[in-house]
Amino acid sequence: MNQNEIESRDEKETGRVEAFSDGVFAIAITLLILDLHVPRDLPATTTLGNALLTQWPSYLAFITSFALIGIMWINHHKLFTLIKRSDHLLLVFNLLLLLGATAVPFITSLLAEYIGHNGQRVAAMIYMGNFFAIAVFFNLLWRYAARGRRLLGRDVTEAEVRSINRSYALGPPVYLLCLMTAYFSVPIGLGMTIALVIFYALPLGANAR
Amino acid sequence: MNQNEIESRDEKETGRVEAFSDGVFAIAITLLILDLHVPRDLPATTTLGNALLTQWPSYLAFITSFALIGIMWINHHKLFTLIKRSDHLLLVFNLLLLLGATAVPFITSLLAEYIGHNGQRVAAMIYMGNFFAIAVFFNLLWRYAARGRRLLGRDVTEAEVRSINRSYALGPPVYLLCLMTAYFSVPIGLGMTIALVIFYALPLGANAR
Amino acid sequence: MNQNEIESRDEKETGRVEAFSDGVFAIAITLLILDLHVPRDLPATTTLGNALLTQWPSYLAFITSFALIGIMWINHHKLFTLIKRSDHLLLVFNLLLLLGATAVPFITSLLAEYIGHNGQRVAAMIYMGNFFAIAVFFNLLWRYAARGRRLLGRDVTEAEVRSINRSYALGPPVYLLCLMTAYFSVPIGLGMTIALVIFYALPLGANAR
Amino acid sequence: MNQNEIESRDEKETGRVEAFSDGVFAIAITLLILDLHVPRDLPATTTLGNALLTQWPSYLAFITSFALIGIMWINHHKLFTLIKRSDHLLLVFNLLLLLGATAVPFITSLLAEYIGHNGQRVAAMIYMGNFFAIAVFFNLLWRYAARGRRLLGRDVTEAEVRSINRSYALGPPVYLLCLMTAYFSVPIGLGMTIALVIFYALPLGANAR
Numbered sequence: 085m086n087q088n089e090i091e092s093r094d095e096k097e098t099g100r101v102e103a104f105s106d107g108v109f110a111i112a113i114t115l116l117i118l119d120l121h122v123p124r125d126l127p128a129t130t131t132l133g134n135a136l137l138t139q140w141p142s143y144l145a146f147i148t149s150f151a152l153i154g155i156m157w158i159n160h161h162k163l164f165t166l167i168k169r170s171d172h173l174l175l176v177f178n179l180l181l182l183l184g185a186t187a188v189p190f191i192t193s194l195l196a197e198y199i200g201h202n203g204q205r206v207a208a209m210i211y212m213g214n215f216f217a218i219a220v221f222f223n224l225l226w227r228y229a230a231r232g233r234r235l236l237g238r239d240v241t242e243a244e245v246r247s248i249n250r251s252y253a254l255g256p257p258v259y260l261l262c263l264m265t266a267y268f269s270v271p272i273g274l275g276m277t278i279a280l281v282i283f284y285a286l287p288l289g290a291n292a293r
Numbered sequence: 294m295n296q297n298e299i300e301s302r303d304e305k306e307t308g309r310v311e312a313f314s315d316g317v318f319a320i321a322i323t324l325l326i327l328d329l330h331v332p333r334d335l336p337a338t339t340t341l342g343n344a345l346l347t348q349w350p351s352y353l354a355f356i357t358s359f360a361l362i363g364i365m366w367i368n369h370h371k372l373f374t375l376i377k378r379s380d381h382l383l384l385v386f387n388l389l390l391l392l393g394a395t396a397v398p399f400i401t402s403l404l405a406e407y408i409g410h411n412g413q414r415v416a417a418m419i420y421m422g423n424f425f426a427i428a429v430f431f432n433l434l435w436r437y438a439a440r441g442r443r444l445l446g447r448d449v450t451e452a453e454v455r456s457i458n459r460s461y462a463l464g465p466p467v468y469l470l471c472l473m474t475a476y477f478s479v480p481i482g483l484g485m486t487i488a489l490v491i492f493y494a495l496p497l498g499a500n501a502r
Numbered sequence: 503m504n505q506n507e508i509e510s511r512d513e514k515e516t517g518r519v520e521a522f523s524d525g526v527f528a529i530a531i532t533l534l535i536l537d538l539h540v541p542r543d544l545p546a547t548t549t550l551g552n553a554l555l556t557q558w559p560s561y562l563a564f565i566t567s568f569a570l571i572g573i574m575w576i577n578h579h580k581l582f583t584l585i586k587r588s589d590h591l592l593l594v595f596n597l598l599l600l601l602g603a604t605a606v607p608f609i610t611s612l613l614a615e616y617i618g619h620n621g622q623r624v625a626a627m628i629y630m631g632n633f634f635a636i637a638v639f640f641n642l643l644w645r646y647a648a649r650g651r652r653l654l655g656r657d658v659t660e661a662e663v664r665s666i667n668r669s670y671a672l673g674p675p676v677y678l679l680c681l682m683t684a685y686f687s688v689p690i691g692l693g694m695t696i697a698l699v700i701f702y703a704l705p706l707g708a709n710a711r
Numbered sequence: 712m713n714q715n716e717i718e719s720r721d722e723k724e725t726g727r728v729e730a731f732s733d734g735v736f737a738i739a740i741t742l743l744i745l746d747l748h749v750p751r752d753l754p755a756t757t758t759l760g761n762a763l764l765t766q767w768p769s770y771l772a773f774i775t776s777f778a779l780i781g782i783m784w785i786n787h788h789k790l791f792t793l794i795k796r797s798d799h800l801l802l803v804f805n806l807l808l809l810l811g812a813t814a815v816p817f818i819t820s821l822l823a824e825y826i827g828h829n830g831q832r833v834a835a836m837i838y839m840g841n842f843f844a845i846a847v848f849f850n851l852l853w854r855y856a857a858r859g860r861r862l863l864g865r866d867v868t869e870a871e872v873r874s875i876n877r878s879y880a881l882g883p884p885v886y887l888l889c890l891m892t893a894y895f896s897v898p899i900g901l902g903m904t905i906a907l908v909i910f911y912a913l914p915l916g917a918n919a920r
Contacts (some may be wrong), residue, residue: 097788097792100729100733100788100791101788102755103729103733103736103737104733104784104788105739107733107734107736107737107738108737108740108741109738110737111738111741111742112741115741115744115745117746174784175785175788176912179777179778179781182740182781183774183777185775186740186741186743186744187744189744189745190744190749191746193749196747197749197751202758202759203751203753203759203760205757206759206760206763207759210763232751260762274866
């Protein structure tokens with residue numbers, strides 16, 4: 085095989101890692117809807133509109149988790165425009181990342197159920213702990229791939245590598261801060277997480293990430 | 294990289310946006326089936342056939358939502374034969390669109406549960422409001438990509454752009470009309486939506502869209 | 503664009519139809535498992551082994567439906583090695599086919615619940631009626647694509663077209679026969695369907711299809 | 712068609728087998744989360760933290776099954792870098808493999824429900840029996856594809872074939888050993904399975920597989 089054929093074979097290989105990951109992200113983001121429940125057997129004193137409004141924690145948790153998985157997917161997508169080869173450990177780190185994504189429907193349901201009740205602190209810390217873990221796994225995956233340019237494409241510049249190093253280094257401490265804030269105040273911790281999501285969705289945040 | 298290599302890299306990029314979106318559309322359309330429930334513990338006076346027939350709102354809502362997501366997918370597919378590059382904001386607008394698709398199983402279940410009962414007006418307006426929002430997001434996505442031909446392929450003609458501009462401009466007012474009609478009469482609003490679906494499925498409607 | 507570029511653009515187009523269809527088939531086949539329920543709260547007089555054995559209709563229905571969707575996928579896969587372009591009506595016929603696939607988890611659950619009880623005839627006829635409808639939609643899709651070689655690749659031979667015409671023509675009457683047999687005897691109708699699945703899975707059946 | 716065109720057509724064909732399989736693996740691995748249940752209606756004497764801790768069998772089963780499907784996917788991915796053509800029987804063997812993957816959410820739920828209670832032996836043996844069956848199907852698929860190099864790519868070396876033959880031959884007896892051990896002691900059988908997962912995830916195990 086010449087150099088071009090080898091590159092093409094490698095790209096096919098990471099192509100399938102991306103396809104499997106896309107599948108897991110797509111399913112995890114869509115399963116979130118299963119936690120929204122149609123109100124049934126309304127008492128005569130309640131309208132459907134009111135019954136839906138009292139479910140606001142479920143909607144808030146749904147939207148926040150949707151946005152967080154969406155941002156994860158955008159990040160994963162951008163990483164794999166730079167990563168062009170795969171090996172066994174990359175697949176294992178990628179599976180750890182997907183494990184975090186898979187857990188989101190459960191932790192979202194937990195948060196929606198307990199917010200505003202006893203146990204909300206535990207629920208919020210598990211919720212944020214999962215996103216903290218995901219941020220750590222993203223760093224593991226990227227640093228493993230980028231060390232000595234092990235699995236990067238030939239056309240990736242040093243400036244690109246440094247820029248991702250820098251912005252990824254921010255992820256774990258920021259999510260850890262949300263996690264610790266939630267220990268003292270669940271609403272402030274959640275508010276910080278939502279502000280973070282909005283920041284990342286804006287074009288400005290895209291560069292900071 | 295020469296021009297061809299750049300184009301090929303870009304196509305790979307939108308390729309993954311399409312793959313992720315296909316996944317979300319495919320899952321949302323398939324999850325609709327989870328809202329059809331097998332009748333259990335039938336009283337001795339009812340046959341299975343009759344029990345199934347009384348579930349007609351669920352079947353009607355299932356078929357309508359299936360067709361609406363199917364048409365969304367066809368639209369998305371056609372757009373991305375013209376859009377050849379992606380950037381951060383395109384991904385964000387695409388996520389908004391997918392958020393609308395993800396919500397469909399929930400709003401379908403809501404509609405099927407309340408049609409013909411108290412609360413049907415709220416349920417129908419939420420149902421149509423979601424498709425109105427999707428039509429708005431489609432316009433956002435397309436106009437962002439097409440402004441100054443920002444993300445379009447080189448071979449897209451001005452006539453193609455104008456034709457899509459024109460037909461997309463129709464989407465939001467048409468769904469808004471259904472929404473407002475449902476406020477006054479749920480059956481007429483739903484009938485209009487179903488007529489719209491049939492119109493879009495016909496070859497004639499394909500050109501109008 | 504020269505001829506090769508046009509062909510490549512077309513293949514990309516059917517490529518996305520296949521990706522979306524693969525997603526729907528994959529999800530429908532995997533959702534079947536949600537109808538197997540873990541026995542809970544066993545009475546002291548029953549072992550887990552016995553409790554599982556009494557669920558045999560669920561397992562039988564699961565395996566049969568898994569095989570039927572699997573064969574659908576193989577058929578779809580083979581068709582799209584011949585179909586190389588897509589247009590609006592092809593997408594609509596393909597959506598009808600996917601509607602049939604999407605319904606399988608529900609009709610499987612219905613069959614498993616009612617087999618051996620009152621209502622089993624209705625459940626079996628709905629089950630087989632769905633596969634009859636799928637066979638009809640397969641013929642619609644194929645004949646639309648093949649008429650005048652409308653959407654076929656250049657390298658498809660007339661002999662290939664005639665061979666598929668012949669074997670597809672068999673599908674609807676065979677499933678209709680199963681359906682009508684189930685009206686008189688559910689066990690015989692089901693037995694015929696299972697025999698059909700085994701026949702199709704064997705290499706011999708591959709040529710007959 | 713010249714030799715290159717034939718190869719490219721074949722690769723497209725196995726490409727779709729991989730896409731469908733990726734979909735099934737991705738859905739099966741993500742559906743595992745549906746078996747984790749948010750504790751509801753806690754008695755006043757229990758905290759949420761405690762209620763979650765008593766669910767440890769569900770978490771353990773979730774992680775183990777996630778890792779086992781993840782390893783299946785890695786294996787499947789590696790096989791299809793060598794398999795370059797497909798035929799009817801390959802598709803059937805692949806469907807058998809996917810049947811095994813699809814069953815995982817059910818058998819995981821069964822194991823999590825019964826571990827530590829009456830019936831745990833039956834649950835554990837069904838769990839391991841499924842992975843034993845998967846190991847057998849992997850051997851069927853590989854040996855069918857590799858016999859006389861029937862479906863392998865031209866660039867696959869004899870050494871690669873022999874190395875996979877050797878490591879795949881180990882799969883069925885190892886899982887059979889876990890299965891038989893579970894008959895005598897469920898904890899030891901499960902512990903062996905978990906040790907196996909960890910071994911496979913390490914780079915060393917990657918070569919042994």
